[in-house]
Amino acid sequence: MSTTMSLQTSVEDAPEERSSFFIGTADSDNVSEEEGHHHQLVLQKANALASENCLREAIYWFSVALRYGPVRPEQLSTFVECILRNFKTIAAGPEESAQIRDNSGNDVFDCPNCHNFLGEAVTVACGHTYCKRCLQRRLLSKCKLCREAVKGGEEKVSVVLCGLLDKWFPDELKKSKTLCEVDELCRRKRYQEAVSLATNVIQSGNDGAQNCNCIRDNSFVNKTEMHSLLLCLVATKGFKQQAAIAKTYRSVPVDLLDASDFECSLCMRLFFEPVTTPCGHTFCKNCLERCLDHTPQCPLCKESLKEYLACRKYMVTAVLDTLIKQYLSQEYAERAKAHLDETKELSDLSKNVPIFVCTMAYPTVPCPLHVFEPRYRLMIRRCMDTGTRQFGMCINDPQKGFADYGCMLIIRSVHFLPDGRSVVDTIGGKRFRVLSRGVKDGYRTADIEHLEDTKVEDSDELERLQELHDAVYEQARVWFQNLKIRFHNQILQHFGPMPEREADIQATPNGPACCWWLLAVLPIDPRYQLSVLSMTSLKERLVKIQHILTYLQSIPNN
Incomplete structure (x- = not known):
């Protein structure tokens, strides 16, 4: 009861608000702009030391801050936390204080900053959760656990977590909300109401009042002449700290789980x-x-x-x-x-393979995509999450939904746009034939089998195939060089330069890369391109491309 009287009297007897609630010199109104800047820097250093529990150094720098100007009571919150941590260590004794320090970071229901009950819990962008009071008082610039930057204004409580805390620890949550109300009253400069509400918190438990009396008798508090509001802050925090001493670890009631x-x-x-x-x-x-x-x-x-x-x-x-x-x-x-x-099912590259129904794609040829439909956003994300980084590309078929043949695309990179769309950089991989069709979450799927060129074993036949390849390659090179500069540059920009001649034309299951590059850049109907894509004979593919080149070169001003 004596605590209550002393707190209230100190507020009521104050001659004016400034002298009662500001700690500083009498001429603190005449603070120059430069001194004000130094004042803020010194306060930041003092608060940083207090947050690291360096009480002696914090005392020194707060005293330096007083030389430059007044210190508002709300600027002393971190300092008060530091005092209470030191008080708790002394009051608990060596053995118990060591136990408290060991457990302070282990209780999942404690705020990582103030080490008190989370209460009105707020989860910040990095995924860690703090009490609303610490965030409202702007005590954090970086997360204490991961050092990620903490933005101001992140004060909307976690609905699920607060519901659980209310169910499991209703009394502690109620006290936490009351302390938030005290903070809010202080911010509005309604100090007498804040002191009154804080007094009610103290009176709700004798241990809290005793803790407050101990702190009020502390020589440091008397020495710096902290006024009524600071005592109010100490009192309310003292109640929470006493609870922390009594119970360093909380467990969920089994019957409420x-x-x-x-x-x-x-x-x-x-x-x-x-x-x-x-x-x-x-x-x-x-x-x-x-x-x-x-x-x-x-x-x-x-x-x-x-x-x-x-x-x-x-x-x-x-x-x-x-x-x-x-x-x-x-x-x-x-x-x-x-x-x-589910992930394993999505990782199978022969069954239920995701199919992007859009355009023709070819082995070794780049295929940039602008993904904006929700179903394809999901599809691309799954390809990335499962680690396959692959999906099938087919052109549309009015009767079947998509064509019987296609090409796997390998994702090289994904650039996400702010609105959720993405630009996906892919390159062609293996060719495939569709065995059966399906749908999953809006996008098409297929069971597939991969296609490979039939190898030529006879040496004479292979020699003739090599001659055909060389002739087609030279014909294609001449055609590309003779293109108008505008078309030439467009092809270079979208598909890159013509691939180099390969020493072994049967080295890969898809044959020489130049065939697919030519098929991609030649101005022919997609259905014709699809027929060439489905071929497993390199000779037939080269003959088809040769016919197209011969036709194009026969057109004047090609």
Whole structure:
């Protein structure tokens, strides 16, 4: 009770707001612009030292800051945390304090910054979770765990995580929310209300009040003449720190553990790689990506996620991932196995191969693609996630959906655009024949068999084949050189230069690369190109190309 009276009296007796709630010299109004800059730099250094628990050095630099100007009570939050950590160590004794230090980073329900209960938990872009108070007070510029930059304004609580904390630890969450209210009152300069609310928190438990009295008697607090608001901050934090001393590790009540609390609202299965959006909603990573393929909005609250989509940093929410693996290990193992089976099925390059129905593609020839349809966004992402980095390319067929023959494309790189579209750089791989057709999640699939050229074994026949190849190659070189400069440059830009003559024309299953380059650049109907693509005889392919070149060279001004 004496604590309550002393806190309230110090506020009521203050002659004016500035002298009561600012720590500084009497002439602090006359601070030059240059001194103000030094003041901010010194405060930043003092707070940095306090956050690293260097109390002695922090005291010195805060005293230096006072020479340049006033120090607002809200600027002392990190300093207060430092005082309390040191107080807790002294109060606990050597053996107990060592135990607290060891466990402080191990409790999944603790904020990595202040080491207190997460309370109103907010998950930042890197996937780590902090209490809302630390983020509101702008105490973080970088994540304490991964050193990733933490942007200001990320204060929307994690809906799933806060629901779990409310279910498992309702009393602690209630206290945490009350302390957030105290902070908000301080920001609005409603100091008497803040002190009153903080006093109520202290009175809710005797241990907290005793802790507050101990801190008020601390010689350092008296020495620097910290006024009522600072005592308010110490008191409220003292309550939380006392709870931390009493209970350094929390466990989930078994009777309140329910796997349905960890279900993704999109797939209705246990979270796998849970990702929390800036609006605070959580989904499986794959589920969220599929939704963003269609529209850059949160599937639940419809808040815009354009900036989130542009960054493409879908980091797993570490706290939820840990809880699932720790408390629902069997369910997680089943979910992981199902995911592995799905991935294995998608990795098969002979069955249910994804098919992009678009244009002709050829072995060894580059094929850049602009991917914008949601179904193909999903298809490309799966090719990357499974590690195959391959899919089939076929032209359209009005009756069958897509042609009977095609070419595998190998993804060399993917450049994502801010709105979710992508430019995919691919190059042709193996040819294939379609055995059966199917559909998966909107895109076409096929069971396929790969095609290879039939090798010529007879030496005389091989010699004649080599002569035919050399003749066609020379004819193609002359045709390409005689093209108008505009067409010549367009071909170079899109397909690159004509491939070099190969020493062994049967070295690869697809034959010489020059044949496919010519087939890609020659102005002929795709159906004719498809017939050449399906051939497994190099001789027949060379003859077809020779006929086309002869025809083109016979046209005046070709």
